[in-house]
Amino acid sequence: MPKFKLFAGRKGAADQKKNNQFVKLARQIYVTAKQGGPDPNANLALKAVIANARAINMPVDNIDRAIKKATDQGNADNYEEIRYEGYGPGGCAIIVECLSDNRNRTAADVRAIFNKRGGNMGETGSVSFMFDKKGVIVIDREEFEVDEDTMLMQAVEAGAEDMETTEDHYQILTHPHELDQVKGALEAEGYKFAQAEVQWIPQNTVRITGEDAVKMVKMMDAFEDNDDVQNVYANYEIDEEELAKIQG
CATH class of the missing domain: 3.30.70.980 (YebC, transcriptional regulation domain)
Incomplete structure (x- = not known):
């Protein structure tokens, strides 16, 4: 499988870039909470989006506001x-x-x-036929002192399909439907994630x-x-x- 890169924002002031990310995540939190309910423990998709929001230090007030908006019966926003x-x-x-x-x-x-x-x-x-839809879990190598072989073994034991290593990250691939399972198993080992979501990965x-x-x-x-x-x-x-x- 070819290596892939995380495509981050490439221009503009850092504050503006982060604000754009917050706007997009707030919208995603709103939609996910509206579809599956506002309780992250009962709505695993919402739990995953909130985790991604916290990984980039999105303010808790922003997260709570998006969830509250989703439960407001008078809100007519429909995405x-x-x-x-x-x-x-x-x-x-x-x-x-x-x-x-x-x-x-x-x-x-x-x-x-x-x-x-x-x-x-x-x-x-x-x-889209040139891409594979995969669960992607990203672990920051600087935050965890674990060698590549150990990380790969733990990922495979958790149910992952493959792992790519970059200078800064371990990027763990799963079947889309097994993302939550693998994420939960690695969380139990003490890992936290820079990112955990379903993505389209190019075949070449x-x-x-x-x-x-x-x-x-x-x-x-x-x-x-x-x-x-x-x-x-x-x-x-x-x-x-x-x-x-x-x-x-």
Whole structure:
């Protein structure tokens, strides 16, 4: 299985980036609580979203406010989960997951981001076959003094399918339906997670350079800046030195 990277926000002030993350997570908490109930112990999906929010230090008041909003009978906000697919510069495959209260607005915004930066939006299913849907658990290596072999053994014993190691993280892969099981088993071992959620993992990657790389980074930035966009997955690779120049 190819290695994959976590795509973080790439521009703007750190405070603005974090605020954007809080806005998106608040919306996700609201929708998850509305669908499955406000009690995290009875709604495992909500429990997972709250854990991800706490991992980036989202204020407790923000979390509680989103849950309270979901239980307010007078609140008419209604968000729809929508997935868009398409191609970016250099033929990169892209999946965009959204939570929207206006499908027409979101579709127009996503299409404009694709078109403006040398890509094109396709039909649902046009690129998702190039990805595998997996549970992804991320453990910060600096927080836990455990070697790679031990971590892999514990992950496999917990029910994980595979593990990738980067300089900063252990990235544990599970079947989507077994994410909670593996997460619970590792929590019992004392681990905490930088991230634990279902993601689309590319089966293969496409290396891009030059103008295609510049356009791709700008496209990812635009998606991440859009409030309706919750997650973006892409199968591109950019050389680290070139990426540093683009971001610099």
